Amino acid sequence: MKLYGALILFVTLSTACGLRCYTCITVDPRSCTDTKSCGPGFDRCFSLKFNGVTTKDCLNSLGCAVGVMSCCEGDLCNSAVPTGSSVLLLLVSSALITLFL
Template identity: 65%
Template sequence: MKTCGVLVLFMTLSTACALRCYTCTATDPKSCTDTKSCPVIFNRCFSLKVDGYDMVTKGCQTSIACVGAVSCCEGDLCNGAFPTGPSVLLLLLVSSAIIALFL
């Protein structure tokens, strides 16, 4: 039974560690609803709006490339137009507490 709990915790940790960002190229930033799990090398989410064009691009980025017109942020889905739900850390703590109580 303990092995099952450890396996569930490991799976929660592996999915919780991947950064998630909104990804799109659109004319309306609020219409960007697609999300993506970023590859390990990317540690920021970004938004780019070029002056003179009615387009916004959002996606995953490294901190080194966060210069100039590229607006970067840290945390899951931080580059969205709407506030996000509870943090991954809170979800991880709650799932760990549930596993500890019932196993």
């Protein structure tokens, strides 16, 4: 039962921290390693490549309607290298809940 409580606390804390996105302005998208927690109202991460320069940051879903940039949902989803941490966390938490409920 304590494990179940710890799992709920962990999921709650990760949700409360909000969306995290990579943020940079660089020529080499693989060198973009800085992250930040997006503020209220920012619910997407984006990547924009223009004239060889890549820009990554947080964005509102309305800004994604422009169509020039690539938008995504989920923590650190605008990476040059797929991270998969959000998917892994979802699978592990689903498995634990299935086992203990």
